[in-house]
Each structure stands twice: as C-alpha cells, then as structure tokens.
Amino acid sequence: MSITVLDTYSAMRRILLAPVADRADLLRSMLEPIRGMYRHHPGEVDLVAVHLQTSGFPIDRDEERCLDALETLAAAGAWQRMRRALDDALAVLLEATPGLEAPDITVLLVLGDPGDEHFMGPCKGLTGFGGISGQIAITFWPFPENVERLEATAVHELHHNLRFSPGGVVWDPMTVTVGEHIVSEGLADAFARQLYGDELGHARIGVPHLGDDEVFAKVLTGLDVTGMQNLTAWVHGDPSAERFGLTPVGLPMGAGYAAGNRLVDAYLAATGRTAAQALHADSSQVVAVALGRG
Incomplete structure (x- = not known):
C-alpha cells in the first residue's frame, strides 16, 4: 500500500x-x-x-x-x-x-x-x-x-x-454510538501521543477539559446515543452543534475528545497495550475496562 x-x-x-x-x-x-x-x-x-x-x-x-x-x-x-x-x-x-x-x-x-x-x-x-x-x-x-x-x-x-478500514471496526452511520466516536478519538490521540508525546499529541480542542470531572460524567451519560447525526454535540460540543443547526446537549467544545482520552488512557493502563496495538479495540470493551466493569 x-x-x-x-x-x-x-x-x-x-x-x-x-x-x-x-x-x-x-x-x-x-x-x-x-x-x-x-x-x-x-x-x-x-x-x-x-x-x-x-x-x-x-x-x-x-x-x-x-x-x-x-x-x-x-x-x-x-x-x-x-x-x-x-x-x-x-x-x-x-x-x-x-x-x-x-x-x-x-x-x-x-x-x-x-x-x-x-x-x-x-x-x-x-x-x-x-x-x-x-x-x-x-x-x-x-x-x-x-x-x-x-x-x-x-x-x-x-x-x-x-x-475503520475493511477488516477493522465497522462505522455504520445509522447505528454508530457516541461511545464508538469518543473512543476512536481517544485512541487516535493516544497514538499521536505515543509517537510525539503528550504536549503535541493531544488534539487542542480537548485539552481544556481533560481534568473536568463534570464534563466527563456528562459525556458518559450519552455513550449509547446512536446515529451519526447525533454525535456532534456529544463529541465536539455545543458550539459545533449550534454551528450546524443541531440540538446542543450542554457540553463545551471538545468534550468528547477529553472524555475519550480519559477512557482510553485508563484502558491502556489496565491492559498494558499501546494505542497502536489497540487499533481495532472494541469500543464497548474499552469503556468497560476503563470504568472497571470489564
């Protein structure tokens, strides 16, 4: 290739x-x-x-x-x-x-x-x-x-x-969940950090809320929301939802990125895997392990 x-x-x-x-x-x-x-x-x-x-x-x-x-x-x-x-x-x-x-x-x-x-x-x-x-x-x-x-x-x-290439995780716009999207952002950030370190590897929009427990808890309530049209507010936050005429859910810009990083970091720490090794990790398993349910 x-x-x-x-x-x-x-x-x-x-x-x-x-x-x-x-x-x-x-x-x-x-x-x-x-x-x-x-x-x-x-x-x-x-x-x-x-x-x-x-x-x-x-x-x-x-x-x-x-x-x-x-x-x-x-x-x-x-x-x-x-x-x-x-x-x-x-x-x-x-x-x-x-x-x-x-x-x-x-x-x-x-x-x-x-x-x-x-x-x-x-x-x-x-x-x-x-x-x-x-x-x-x-x-x-x-x-x-x-x-x-x-x-x-x-x-x-x-x-x-x-x-999301053939043989990997299937992204179905109708059934994809917020959980899948935020885990994929967390894994992609973790991979960038694996190669370039935390300072450069974090997507900038998620950095302000990495340590915000309230934002994290709020994102967790939306993990099972389905449909690509419903992801923007939960992943990118209200500013992007409003920009595209979608319904806001009460989250700041980059909230899903911040939550995804926290979930993925907990998962990688618990499993000893790298973000590269977790390329095709099942998002529901990532969430379960990260929250101590797996």
Whole structure:
C-alpha cells in the first residue's frame, strides 16, 4: 500500500492567483482525488460546495491572507513533514497489528477559511476527517500551535483511517454510538501521543477539559446515543452543534475528545497495550475496562 500526500501547495497557489471566475473549476480539480471520501453520500456531490461548507479557504475574498498562510506552511515544510510522519506511523501500526491490510491512502491538506469565526475560534484553526478508508482530509490554519502539531495531526487521522478500514471496526452511520466516536478519538490521540508525546499529541480542542470531572460524567451519560447525526454535540460540543443547526446537549467544545482520552488512557493502563496495538479495540470493551466493569 502507499500513502500519497497531494501537492496542494501548488494547486492552492494557482487557485488564489487566478481570476475569481476561474477559481471554482480549479478548486474542483484539486479536490477530485478525494471524491471517494463522499462515496456514502446520496446523489452527486458538489466538491466545491462541500469545501466551502466545511471551512475550506474562500475563493472570492481574503486572497492575500490565504497566500501568506500558504507560504507559512511551505516554509514550515508541511507537506514533507506530513509524508514522513505518515510513513513512520504506518510502519508502527503494521508492526503492532500483524495481518493489517492497509489501503492506499490519499491525503489532502487544505487551508481553512480565515473569515470563519467557528473554525478560527472554537475549532482552533484545525479540522480533520480520516474516517473513510483510503481518504484523509485536513483543513488547516497555520497558527504556530498547529504548525507544531502537523505530524501529530496527520497520524491521528491515519489511526482513524486504519481503524475503520475493511477488516477493522465497522462505522455504520445509522447505528454508530457516541461511545464508538469518543473512543476512536481517544485512541487516535493516544497514538499521536505515543509517537510525539503528550504536549503535541493531544488534539487542542480537548485539552481544556481533560481534568473536568463534570464534563466527563456528562459525556458518559450519552455513550449509547446512536446515529451519526447525533454525535456532534456529544463529541465536539455545543458550539459545533449550534454551528450546524443541531440540538446542543450542554457540553463545551471538545468534550468528547477529553472524555475519550480519559477512557482510553485508563484502558491502556489496565491492559498494558499501546494505542497502536489497540487499533481495532472494541469500543464497548474499552469503556468497560476503563470504568472497571470489564
């Protein structure tokens, strides 16, 4: 198998310097390699519309700001660093999981929208999507804290990708539970921390609530909630739920990440496994062991 990190630097620069009327078609061409990420969506997907709806960089404003951010990423060696990190992380996962059948993976790194207050604020300039086998997309604004975590961000998404690849854990949008989602976030964070340490490995949105017992207890009450449409409020918190017109449940941003880290850390401590070895760990078993019920 192979991991391909797309050269989005050149493509984004071309888009941002092109006449406004030409940008949508250029953006669509750049996004085409990750069309498979939306293979479960009903009907034809407009890649440009999805990009703009999910905090991707704008194509009708903020050109200079985005071009400056793009050069910041290039100067930081973002694409090369991610490629090395993903190759190294894959080797660790293959060694830890004998018989693992890893798919070919395409990785898309794109700038986020500097005018999107939710993305730049509560999301801290970073979102990732690695749950669809063979496809990883990372939407990124180069705040210094994010640039530091480039490698950790990439391997977090790789852990998701291989956890939910064929032969691994099945993600059924209709029946998936909050418990499955927060355990997967906890495992992905634990894997990033296994490789890069606690300071860089924790997803930033979960850090403020890692030690909050009240938030942890609240998340535990939602573990059995099912359906992908109901996960956002419990995992990402009320700010993201409200952003997408979903019902809030009384949780702060990143609550599920914080709870997932606590559950996974307790599980790994109890079993002596690493996050790499626990790639396909059953989420209900993780919860049971972590809470002393297993």
